[in-house]
Amino acid sequence: MTNIRDLAKMAGVSVTTVSRVLNNHPYVSEEKRNAVFDAIKQSNYQQNINAVHLSMGKTFLIGVVVPFIEHPYFYLLIKGMSVEALENNYKLVLIQTNYMESRELEAMQMLKQKQIDALIICSRKCDWQTIEEYLPYGPIILCEDTRGKNVPSTFVDHYKAFLFAFDYLFQKGHRKIGYCIGRRSGTNSKQREMAFKEFTANHHLPYEHDYIFNHCLHFEDGEQVIHRITQMIDPPTALLVTNDDVAAGIVMCAQNRNLSIPGDLAIIGFNNQPIAKMMNITTIEIPLVDIGRKLFQHAIRQNSKIVYDEIPVKLIERKTV
Amino acid sequence: MTNIRDLAKMAGVSVTTVSRVLNNHPYVSEEKRNAVFDAIKQSNYQQNINAVHLSMGKTFLIGVVVPFIEHPYFYLLIKGMSVEALENNYKLVLIQTNYMESRELEAMQMLKQKQIDALIICSRKCDWQTIEEYLPYGPIILCEDTRGKNVPSTFVDHYKAFLFAFDYLFQKGHRKIGYCIGRRSGTNSKQREMAFKEFTANHHLPYEHDYIFNHCLHFEDGEQVIHRITQMIDPPTALLVTNDDVAAGIVMCAQNRNLSIPGDLAIIGFNNQPIAKMMNITTIEIPLVDIGRKLFQHAIRQNSKIVYDEIPVKLIERKTV
DNA sequence: TTGTAAGCGTTATCAA
DNA sequence: TTGATAACGCTTACAA
Numbered sequence: 291m292t293n294i295r296d297l298a299k300m301a302g303v304s305v306t307t308v309s310r311v312l313n314n315h316p317y318v319s320e321e322k323r324n325a326v327f328d329a330i331k332q333s334n335y336q337q338n339i340n341a342v343h344l345s346m347g348k349t350f351l352i353g354v355v356v357p358f359i360e361h362p363y364f365y366l367l368i369k370g371m372s373v374e375a376l377e378n379n380y381k382l383v384l385i386q387t388n389y390m391e392s393r394e395l396e397a398m399q400m401l402k403q404k405q406i407d408a409l410i411i412c413s414r415k416c417d418w419q420t421i422e423e424y425l426p427y428g429p430i431i432l433c434e435d436t437r438g439k440n441v442p443s444t445f446v447d448h449y450k451a452f453l454f455a456f457d458y459l460f461q462k463g464h465r466k467i468g469y470c471i472g473r474r475s476g477t478n479s480k481q482r483e484m485a486f487k488e489f490t491a492n493h494h495l496p497y498e499h500d501y502i503f504n505h506c507l508h509f510e511d512g513e514q515v516i517h518r519i520t521q522m523i524d525p526p527t528a529l530l531v532t533n534d535d536v537a538a539g540i541v542m543c544a545q546n547r548n549l550s551i552p553g554d555l556a557i558i559g560f561n562n563q564p565i566a567k568m569m570n571i572t573t574i575e576i577p578l579v580d581i582g583r584k585l586f587q588h589a590i591r592q593n594s595k596i597v598y599d600e601i602p603v604k605l606i607e608r609k610t611v
Numbered sequence: 612m613t614n615i616r617d618l619a620k621m622a623g624v625s626v627t628t629v630s631r632v633l634n635n636h637p638y639v640s641e642e643k644r645n646a647v648f649d650a651i652k653q654s655n656y657q658q659n660i661n662a663v664h665l666s667m668g669k670t671f672l673i674g675v676v677v678p679f680i681e682h683p684y685f686y687l688l689i690k691g692m693s694v695e696a697l698e699n700n701y702k703l704v705l706i707q708t709n710y711m712e713s714r715e716l717e718a719m720q721m722l723k724q725k726q727i728d729a730l731i732i733c734s735r736k737c738d739w740q741t742i743e744e745y746l747p748y749g750p751i752i753l754c755e756d757t758r759g760k761n762v763p764s765t766f767v768d769h770y771k772a773f774l775f776a777f778d779y780l781f782q783k784g785h786r787k788i789g790y791c792i793g794r795r796s797g798t799n800s801k802q803r804e805m806a807f808k809e810f811t812a813n814h815h816l817p818y819e820h821d822y823i824f825n826h827c828l829h830f831e832d833g834e835q836v837i838h839r840i841t842q843m844i845d846p847p848t849a850l851l852v853t854n855d856d857v858a859a860g861i862v863m864c865a866q867n868r869n870l871s872i873p874g875d876l877a878i879i880g881f882n883n884q885p886i887a888k889m890m891n892i893t894t895i896e897i898p899l900v901d902i903g904r905k906l907f908q909h910a911i912r913q914n915s916k917i918v919y920d921e922i923p924v925k926l927i928e929r930k931t932v
Numbered sequence: 933t934t935g936t937a938a939g940c941g942t943t944a945t946c947a948a
Numbered sequence: 949t950t951g952a953t954a955a956c957g958c959t960t961a962c963a964a
Contacts, residue, residue, distance in 0.1 A: 305936090336723050
């Protein structure tokens, strides 16, 4: 492997001059520039990017922490980041945690070790304190409401969104409303639970634990929901479902069981994924790809001013309410 | 930032000794080892991993080329790779190409520049020659049949799989069989087309171009398929669908249009995704997560012997044929 | 406009 | 068991 020094020798110039040519810096005579180019061609030279990184203290790598990838919430976020990464000449390093804290720590370790320039945490298990501990080592961006904390974020106010959706259903006459989430202990889900408490309290409705359906991630999880509902003595008449795949699964299963939607059960999905459009599911649009892009932009932003980027959501009325 | 030299000074030992302690090498007295540990604690020292990489000529990063991530074929492959990456202490660098050749080249450039130790190409646009050109710079692994070529791979013989599925449908009495694919120009789809030609020729059936449905990637694409079929004068009576999401979409749409499945239209999906089980779709199981793992193993395998890793598939009979 | 030389933070060789 | 010191391949003051 020929290196920059060999190149300099071949071209009869200094290493600095080669470096200037390589990086398109000014102050190189046409003559020498060409000499360098010739040498590059002859030698089939290739920069060792690690050396560049070591020298510059930067890798153009952004770490992305996700629990898993096989879920629209995460792969749509990643999709958005990918677009932005491409445009800014960065690459994404994927860190799949499966919600194991040790892997989240590993990711932060990478930041500390300077293997990545910044870290985007899409969802986490670890506590706030841990994150703060790693803050000095580089930008950490979160996809959750961090207002009041010293970490930039792009997020949806799920408390607000849920309250809005509950009210909408209430106006439509529903009094027994439940919801489906992926992971009860998540930060976002805690906000949703707060909204649920607030809503039921405001309207003097009972706070029904049974109306909360956990572990709803994919289309096929809709089956469990319908199954449980049909077994209930006093089932909910409306459901907020935090992703459209699950909503679609619910709608499909309901059909098979002759449960009328929205007659017997009203459904509001989330995300406005293509499947919601196709199946005519009323949904709350969350621009996940866009959120991914913005998360990434935070990650590479130079100015150290912390930005909390709340993303508004929008109700798309279709046929399931 | 304190570095290894500072550490050496603090501990009153040489840089070499510090390095030995850091890497758990033998030949360090307990006394000096402890001195180093103390220094590490006091200084809050953190290795700069880029320096390590430069020195070792290795990054423990594996590049993964996918056109996009929001598709089970790709996210399940990635999922498998992630598992393996974790176990072997590697990280995955995601390169989303959207089938732009320039991005594929960029990925191979990363290999040449030694930013990644190996490259896994899950699907590609570029031609074979381009890949061969980059072969000298590091391991490139493909997820397609590379037998006879000098590149390791893990793959499904889609020619064989299709032929098998066609025969199965033929035995069930079908004479008008079509299929749905994601991208007609892909290597795998070309194999499938060959199988289709072979099958129709063998059984003296007409080779119907109309029976090939392109651009079928997601659940919602099933709608188009059903739409086109209902418009046909002489529609197929059975369909091979290269992914279960699309198969599910087809089944669901058919229900809505009072098309009986399998009465009017038999369906065989691919992958055996959870949705296929839930919707009782007959499918050809392809262990994508496993394939992802094996692809990764090739990528980090030391021995230079080229391995072609054909993965067998399995018919899962359910209710759509 | 050019070049020398000092980093960047490690690992690895070799002599002691 | 230890430690100088030379790589690794690049960028960037600073001097000329």
